[in-house]
C-alpha cells in the first residue's frame with residue numbers, strides 16, 4: 001500500500017470543513033453499494049503472507065509487491081519456511097522492490113520472532129505486532145483489519161488525502177486523520193472503511209486531479225471546485241484560446 005504522506009503539495013486545498021454525521025453515513029453507504037466486499041489489492045494466502053506483503057509494500061506499489069511475492073508465496077507460507085529460506089534466498093525473490101535489503105532483513109527477523117515467541121502465528125493485537133521489526137502503526141492497522149477483521153484505520157497517502165479533501169476525516173497528521181476516522185466512521189462500515197477509502201483515493205479521488213465528474217459522493221464532498229471531464233476541460237481551454245486571439 002502507499003506510504004503515509006510526508007509533506008509535499010497540498011492536494012486538498014479546496015476542501016472546507018467536516019462532513020455532517022448523516023453525510024458521512026451516506027458517503028460510506030454509496031461506496032459500499034458500489035463495492036460490497038472491498039479487499040486489499042495485495043496478494044496473500046494467509047495472515048503471515050499478508051504481514052510479509054505489507055512489510056514489503058512501503059514506498060512500492062501493490063502491483064510491484066505482488067509480482068515479487070508470487071513465486072515466493074508458492075513456497076513460503078509460514079515463518080518457519082521463511083527462516084529456512086534465509087536472507088539471501090528472500091532477497092533474490094524481492095530484489096525488484098525498493099529498499100529490498102532492509103525489508104528482507106526485517107522479514108527474516110520478524111519471522112524468527114514469530115517462530116520463537118508466537119508459535120509461528122501472527123499475533124492479532126497491536127502491541128505484539130508493533131514490536132516486530134519493520135512493523136509500524138500503519139502495518140499493524142492493515143494486518144489487524146484485513147487478517148482479523150478489526151475496526152482499524154490504516155492511513156496511507158490516499159486516505160490522508162481523501163479524509164482531508166472530502167471533509168470526512170480532516171486532520172493535519174496521519175494520526176489525527178486516523179483518530180477522526182475512528183471517531184466518525186459509523187457501523188456497519190467500520191471494518192470496510194479502510195479499503196473503501198483507499199480504493200476511492202487510488203482510482204477516483206486521485207492526487208493530482210480528482211475525477212469529480214464520475215464520483216459517486218460528489219454532492220456530499222466539501223472539495224471545491226469540482227473537476228470536469230477531460231474533454232470538457234480541453235474544450236474550455238480551446239474556447240479560452242480562441243477568445244484570447246480574437
Ligand code: SF4
Nearest residue numbers: 205210212215221223
Ligand atoms: S467530488 Fe469525489 S473525486 Fe472530487 S474531490 Fe470530492 S471525493 Fe474526490
